[in-house]
Amino acid sequence: MAEKLTRESLDALRARLEAENKQAESGGLKYVMVCGGTACDSNGGLALYAALVKAAEYAGANVRIVRTGCMGFCERGPIVKVLPDDTFYVDVKPEDAAAIINEHIVNGQVVTRLLYDKSQAEAGNAGHDIDFYAKQQRIVLRHCGVIDPEKIEDYIAHDGYAGLEKALFEMTPQGIIDEILASGLRGRGGAGFPTGKKWQFSAAVEADQKYIVCNADEGDPGAYMDRSTLEGDPHAILEAMMIAGRATGATKGYIYIRAEYPLAIKRLQIAIDQAREWGLLGCDNILGSDFTFDIELRFGAGAFVCGEETALLASIEGKRGQPTPRPPFPAVKGLWGKPTIINNVETLANVAVIITKGAKWFSSIGTATSKGTKVFALTGKVKNSGLIEVPMGITLREIIFDIGGGIPNGRKFKAAQTGGPSGGMIPPEYLDMPIDYESLAKIGSIVGSGGLIVMDDTDCIVDVAKFYLEFTVDESCGKCMPCRIGGRALLNALTRISEGRGVPEDIQKMQDICQAMARASLCGLGQTASNPVQAMLRYFMDEVMAHINDKRCPAGKCKKLVQYRINPERCVGCTMCARVCPVGAIAGKVREKHVIDPAKCVKCGQCYNTCKLHAIEIA
Amino acid sequence: MGQDERKTLTPELRAFIEEWKPKPGNLIMVLHRVQQTYGYMPREIVLELADLLGVPLAKIYGVITFYNFFKLKQPGRNLIQVCLGTACYLKGGDDIMKALEQELGVGVNTVTPDGEFSTEAVRCLGCCGLAPVIVINGEVFGKVTKAALPGILDKFRAKH
Numbered sequence: 001m002a003e004k005l006t007r008e009s010l011d012a013l014r015a016r017l018e019a020e021n022k023q024a025e026s027g028g029l030k031y032v033m034v035c036g037g038t039a040c041d042s043n044g045g046l047a048l049y050a051a052l053v054k055a056a057e058y059a060g061a062n063v064r065i066v067r068t069g070c071m072g073f074c075e076r077g078p079i080v081k082v083l084p085d086d087t088f089y090v091d092v093k094p095e096d097a098a099a100i101i102n103e104h105i106v107n108g109q110v111v112t113r114l115l116y117d118k119s120q121a122e123a124g125n126a127g128h129d130i131d132f133y134a135k136q137q138r139i140v141l142r143h144c145g146v147i148d149p150e151k152i153e154d155y156i157a158h159d160g161y162a163g164l165e166k167a168l169f170e171m172t173p174q175g176i177i178d179e180i181l182a183s184g185l186r187g188r189g190g191a192g193f194p195t196g197k198k199w200q201f202s203a204a205v206e207a208d209q210k211y212i213v214c215n216a217d218e219g220d221p222g223a224y225m226d227r228s229t230l231e232g233d234p235h236a237i238l239e240a241m242m243i244a245g246r247a248t249g250a251t252k253g254y255i256y257i258r259a260e261y262p263l264a265i266k267r268l269q270i271a272i273d274q275a276r277e278w279g280l281l282g283c284d285n286i287l288g289s290d291f292t293f294d295i296e297l298r299f300g301a302g303a304f305v306c307g308e309e310t311a312l313l314a315s316i317e318g319k320r321g322q323p324t325p326r327p328p329f330p331a332v333k334g335l336w337g338k339p340t341i342i343n344n345v346e347t348l349a350n351v352a353v354i355i356t357k358g359a360k361w362f363s364s365i366g367t368a369t370s371k372g373t374k375v376f377a378l379t380g381k382v383k384n385s386g387l388i389e390v391p392m393g394i395t396l397r398e399i400i401f402d403i404g405g406g407i408p409n410g411r412k413f414k415a416a417q418t419g420g421p422s423g424g425m426i427p428p429e430y431l432d433m434p435i436d437y438e439s440l441a442k443i444g445s446i447v448g449s450g451g452l453i454v455m456d457d458t459d460c461i462v463d464v465a466k467f468y469l470e471f472t473v474d475e476s477c478g479k480c481m482p483c484r485i486g487g488r489a490l491l492n493a494l495t496r497i498s499e500g501r502g503v504p505e506d507i508q509k510m511q512d513i514c515q516a517m518a519r520a521s522l523c524g525l526g527q528t529a530s531n532p533v534q535a536m537l538r539y540f541m542d543e544v545m546a547h548i549n550d551k552r553c554p555a556g557k558c559k560k561l562v563q564y565r566i567n568p569e570r571c572v573g574c575t576m577c578a579r580v581c582p583v584g585a586i587a588g589k590v591r592e593k594h595v596i597d598p599a600k601c602v603k604c605g606q607c608y609n610t611c612k613l614h615a616i617e618i619a
Numbered sequence: 620m621g622q623d624e625r626k627t628l629t630p631e632l633r634a635f636i637e638e639w640k641p642k643p644g645n646l647i648m649v650l651h652r653v654q655q656t657y658g659y660m661p662r663e664i665v666l667e668l669a670d671l672l673g674v675p676l677a678k679i680y681g682v683i684t685f686y687n688f689f690k691l692k693q694p695g696r697n698l699i700q701v702c703l704g705t706a707c708y709l710k711g712g713d714d715i716m717k718a719l720e721q722e723l724g725v726g727v728n729t730v731t732p733d734g735e736f737s738t739e740a741v742r743c744l745g746c747c748g749l750a751p752v753i754v755i756n757g758e759v760f761g762k763v764t765k766a767a768l769p770g771i772l773d774k775f776r777a778k779h
């Protein structure tokens with residue numbers, strides 16, 4: 001049982017932990033950092049960790065095995081990093097544990113076959129030289145891959161709770177707000193509202209009770225930035241919520257987290273319990289000051305609209321998560337009618353370092369209007385998919401081609417989607433535009449919470465827009481007409497077009513609906529739901545018209561528009577296709593060329609999947 | 620646990636409800652615990668909840684039906700979750716879903732006649748690098764192909 005920390009004992013503890021680590025390292029201690037993020041864990045990472053611990057014990061090696069949060073390079077996981085050598089191993093299997101311990105840790109020989117770039121056999125240069133990391137800058141993810149997220153001592157030894165200390169003893173509440181204002185930090189949950197300004201609103205209201213809420217509902221259906229941050233560095237969020245509490249006069253915090261994130265929930269609960277045990281949370285006089293704060297978890301239940309502020313608050317209150325009109329804004333009248341600050345996970349992850357390192361340092365990173373970094377979940381048709389953190393102002397080309405390694409299988413880049421269902425597809429002509437709030441808004445997308453999906457020429461824009469509309473129609477709470485009816489009408493039009501039943505008039509119709517939804521919907525879901533369609537109409541008109549006029553899907557994705565044909569050069573007459581065809585559309589005798597009757601074919605694709613010689617082609 | 624067996628309130632669940640009863644906004648947290656205990660929302664338990672928490676039944680069902688996460692029907696012994704997040708969709712997640720439906724002979728959200736399997740669609744499991752992804756009883760399978768499905772299913776069938 002730990003004693004209750006004071007400012008002095010926390011400082012002493014941090015100094016002691018740092019000294020112990022230094023001493024151990026000079027005595028030759030090595031660290032084997034094993035990625036414990038969701039992707040690596042589920043790809044054999046858990047067994048790998050156990051195997052490493054066992055091998056280290058058996059060899060009696062001077063090593064600490066640490067399970068960390070996501071290191072970002074999920075595509076090549078499980079990932080193992082050896083420190084201080086900075087050796088980076090990829091695709092590591094449990095069977096490789098003995099080699100890492102015996103060859104590398106005990107004998108000092110790098111296990112060449114596990115390196116990302118096998119030519120870099122030298123230890124010490126392998127990590128940084130990987131293209132995937134070269135252009136990244138880790139502020140939000142500063143502790144992911146560096147500390148054991150289930151150990152508060154690790155966090156404290158890495159400047160943990162130093163921001164809270166400074167906020168409590170060296171700054172006034174207004175001083176904290178001024179610092180955040182000066183840093184230029186803007187909300188990372190989507191809208192980009194200045195964080196300091198939001199805090200100021202709540203601080204200005206007199207109330208007997210105020211709340212800080214962390215939005216960890218991460219609803220974008222192809223993104224996992226917040227999840228990884230919480231899994232890799234849970235204490236950073238607790239610390240930031242406390243600093244926000246001090247700045248605004250709030251004493252109670254809630255983290256609203258998706259129930260679909262069991263590992264993040266587990267690590268947050270461990271962090272909360274540890275912080276309480278050390279007297280950093282859930283008690284009066286935190287660190288010997290006059291500050292009181294406590295934090296509880298509340299689970300979301302699979303409703304995208306609950307990421308919206310007012311719906312989220314309704315859900316915490318135990319109700320159906322339906323939005324209500326703003327104003328009043330939650331900062332003035334929020335949870336149970338009390339002033340409530342709602343901040344996104346990534347926004348909060350920036351707070352403690354801004355306090356310790358200062359607004360000046362933070363605002364030196366990024367562009368004129370968008371400061372700091374942004375975390376993206378880079379996925380889709382890109383060679384190195386994973387979690388990346390880049391300075392604002394970087395270009396899409398740098399992200400996709402330098403960090404992501406370009407498009408796999410020799411295909412061509414077609415579009416990138418930021419902002420998920422609330423964003424728009426970005427065409428190739430904007431690859432060199434800097435990424436910041438204003439630039440992306442200008443071309444009809446948004447920075448969004450951090451999903452970044454790359455599409456190649458086999459992806460159909462109509463199909464992708466339809467995918468997003470299916471999502472928003474499904475997730476609309478149904479409270480207001482424009483969103484409920486408009487979304488459905490857009491989806492119907494897209495479905496018609498993708499099935500070859502579209503008419504030229506559909507274009508104008510869709511444009512009108514988009515306008516109405518953006519203008520008249522009650523909440524952000526409806527207001528932004530038409531963005532994918534608007535981007536489609538703005539940048540990919542040729543492709544849309546091919547569907548409408550020529551009844552053709554250039555990407556070959558819309559099944560109803562596809563023509564199946566048998567290439568006579570390849571067909572050997574095995575009869576497999578004719579046997580699987582459910583409607584008898586394929587004619588041909590054994591060992592003779594087969595032919596598809598397009599009039600009978602229902603385009604089920606079964607023959608295409610069956611033919612082992614790839615004689616069936618899509619036109 | 621049989622499909623139609625009447626469920627009774629477990630002592631742990633009763634203790635959890637007592638603990639949460641005084642806290643404002645407790646309903647959703649209690650419902651999560653119910654689903655964690657039984658795998659879905661048994662009607663007889665929901666009725667008891669209404670009594671214990673003093674909340675009208677209509678309000679409880681209003682909340683249950685609003686949130687996708689809460690299930691009114693008992694899932695199969697093995698729950699297959701197919702990721703239809705954007706990354707998985709682009710890499711053929713919908714084809715995997717169709718193939719599964721064909722393989723099992725029932726559509727999404729329906730239990731197979733032998734009670735072994737049911738399928739549901741989920742969104743982004745946080746391992747997009749492994750897309751397309753399916754999860755069976757919490758175990759993750761990445762870079763899934765249609766050809767691999769029968770083998771994966773057999774692994775779970777054999778357990779009973």
Ligand SMILES: Cc1cc2nc3c(=O)[nH]c(=O)nc-3n(C[C@H](O)[C@H](O)[C@H](O)COP(=O)(O)O)c2cc1C
Pocket residue numbers: 186187188189190191192193195215216217218219220304305306307308309342343344345347348449523524525
């Ligand atoms: C439909 C909808 C879904 C949203 N989903 C999220 C989400 O998953 N996570 C999040 O942080 N913000 C989400 N937001 C934005 C929040 O409403 C809110 O602006 C944000 O949490 C504020 O925090 P920030 O200022 O730190 O960004 C969503 C908004 C809308 C309209």
Ligand code: SF4
Pocket residue numbers: 305322323475476477478479480481483484521522523524525526527
């Ligand atoms: S815009 Fe859509 S989600 Fe938002 S309140 Fe209206 S119906 Fe509900």
Ligand code: SF4
Pocket residue numbers: 564577580581582583584585586596600601602603604605606607608
């Ligand atoms: S696509 Fe289906 S219906 Fe058409 S020829 Fe092939 S098997 Fe027959």
Ligand code: FES
Pocket residue numbers: 035036037038039040041069070071072073074075077078079386387
């Ligand atoms: S989960 Fe291991 S690198 Fe992302």
Ligand code: FES
Pocket residue numbers: 221222223702703704705706707708742743744745746747748750752
């Ligand atoms: S979209 Fe399937 S795991 Fe992310």
